[in-house]
Amino acid sequence: MKKLIGPFKQIVTLANLPLRGKLDDSQLEIVENGGILISENLIEKIGDFKDLKIDLENSNDTFELHLIETEQICLPAFVDAHTHICFGGNRANDFAMRNGGKTYLQIAESGGGIWSSVLHTREASQEELLETLLERINSLLKLGITTIEIKSGYGLDVENELKMLRVIQQAQIQTKATLIPTCLSAHLKPRDFEGGNKEYLEYIIKEILPIVAKENLAKRVDIFIEKSAFLEEESRDYLLKAKELGFEITVHADQFTPGSSRIAVEVGAKSADHLEASTDEDIVYLANSDTVAIALPGASLGLGEPFTPARKILDNNGILAIASDWNPGSAPMGNLLVQASILATFQKLSTAEVLSAITFRAAHALNLSDRGILQKGKKADFVTFETDNFQNILYKQGSLLAKNIFIDADIQKF
Numbered sequence: 001m002k003k004l005i006g007p008f009k010q011i012v013t014l015a016n017l018p019l020r021g022k023l024d025d026s027q028l029e030i031v032e033n034g035g036i037l038i039s040e041n042l043i044e045k046i047g048d049f050k051d052l053k054i055d056l057e058n059s060n061d062t063f064e065l066h067l068i069e070t071e072q073i074c075l076p077a078f079v080d081a082h083t084h085i086c087f088g089g090n091r092a093n094d095f096a097m098r099n100g101g102k103t104y105l106q107i108a109e110s111g112g113g114i115w116s117s118v119l120h121t122r123e124a125s126q127e128e129l130l131e132t133l134l135e136r137i138n139s140l141l142k143l144g145i146t147t148i149e150i151k152s153g154y155g156l157d158v159e160n161e162l163k164m165l166r167v168i169q170q171a172q173i174q175t176k177a178t179l180i181p182t183c184l185s186a187h188l189k190p191r192d193f194e195g196g197n198k199e200y201l202e203y204i205i206k207e208i209l210p211i212v213a214k215e216n217l218a219k220r221v222d223i224f225i226e227k228s229a230f231l232e233e234e235s236r237d238y239l240l241k242a243k244e245l246g247f248e249i250t251v252h253a254d255q256f257t258p259g260s261s262r263i264a265v266e267v268g269a270k271s272a273d274h275l276e277a278s279t280d281e282d283i284v285y286l287a288n289s290d291t292v293a294i295a296l297p298g299a300s301l302g303l304g305e306p307f308t309p310a311r312k313i314l315d316n317n318g319i320l321a322i323a324s325d326w327n328p329g330s331a332p333m334g335n336l337l338v339q340a341s342i343l344a345t346f347q348k349l350s351t352a353e354v355l356s357a358i359t360f361r362a363a364h365a366l367n368l369s370d371r372g373i374l375q376k377g378k379k380a381d382f383v384t385f386e387t388d389n390f391q392n393i394l395y396k397q398g399s400l401l402a403k404n405i406f407i408d409a410d411i412q413k414f
């Protein structure tokens with residue numbers, strides 16, 4: 001049976017836009033008084049609501065009408081391509097100490113930092129982790145985000161990394177959101193590991209990744225390349241080996257010191273994420289590659305660090321996505337729309353550039369070509385806002401809340 005959803009004051013399809021480079025709002029396709037025709041759960045047509053309805057009535061098709069009673073606009077549902085939302089404990093004390101002027105080392109010495117999230121995540125049972133993960137997934141869904149990447153990386157040994165990835169797998173059974181798991185066992189060498197970084201990375205290759213592949217727990221591998229985590233040369237070797245095992249690659253790059261985005265490009269990573277410390281040369285190099293540059297304004301806001309030079313990435317014809325990085329330490333907010341709106345004001349991004357960065361360009365970073373635009377044949381995930389103009393979404397800086405969320409053309413109830 002077919003389904004017609006509408007009428008919407010505006011449908012912003014985000015169709016027919018280039019994958020890379022800058023965008024002007026005049027390039028956006030906006031269908032006024034639009035409807036979305038669904039067939040077999042996929043989008044069949046976007047057009048004038050009245051015309052679509054007349055066509056259906058004159059056809060032999062049986063159809064269902066989903067009438068939108070109030071004034072709403074509709075966009076493709078959002079994609080959050082970088083999160084760490086499977087974790088135990090919280091790091092409010094880190095945040096308070098950091099704002100009180102304490103250094104990274106002082107925070108770590110007083111029991112904070114990534115290691116404290118590792119200890120809390122190891123302590124948590126699968127059931128506890130699943131419950132809090134599902135709560136966070138739901139809060140993202142309510143914002144209109146229906147595709148969520150989720151990293152491991154707070155287990156840091158065979159047992160606990162697999163525990164995290166299995167929890168994400170279980171969560172997928174209980175949510176309509178699409179979850180994209182990523183193995184981030186190379187987040188940090190755990191304090192209780194006997195051996196150096198090189199040995200730990202070998203341990204991941206030998207003991208963790210083969211099981212991850214066998215149990216289909218993740219298709220993607222990530223690493224945190226930074227002086228305090230893994231160095232460039234050892235990371236390159238690790239990523240090439242992970243690639244040989246069949247994994248797609250993504251990298252935490254250039255967060256505090258530049259250089260590692262080059263490695264992401266050299267190994268053919270799908271994305272290089274962070275980039276707050278990238279030099280102009282790094283940005284040009286990255287922008288000339290097929291690796292998506294992912295800005296994480298939530299981490300800049302959580303740490304008080306500079307924003308990713310998103311404007312330069314687009315001006316150099318790069319592929320820009322924006323993600324939340326939601327994690328207990330550096331990015332505790334978990335609100336992609338607030339963060340993307342703020343990045344837009346500081347980096348001078350057009351509405352079209354921001355919306356593309358959290359829809360089809362973010363989907364591309366996750367190797368998903370079936371979503372992120374509203375067009376024939378695409379997945380029927382969309383978000384609506386009760387307003388008369390799409391520009392109000394960024395103008396309200398996240399305080400205009402999503403009204404309805406549709407997944408596979410079904411309205412979601414929370």
Ligand code: NIG
Nearest residue numbers: 114224299325327328329330
């Ligand atoms: O993306 N940079 C490294 N990893 C995370 C932070 C994780 C944490 O602090 O727990 C990030 O910002």
Ligand code: FE
Nearest residue numbers: 082084252325
């Ligand atoms: Fe991160």
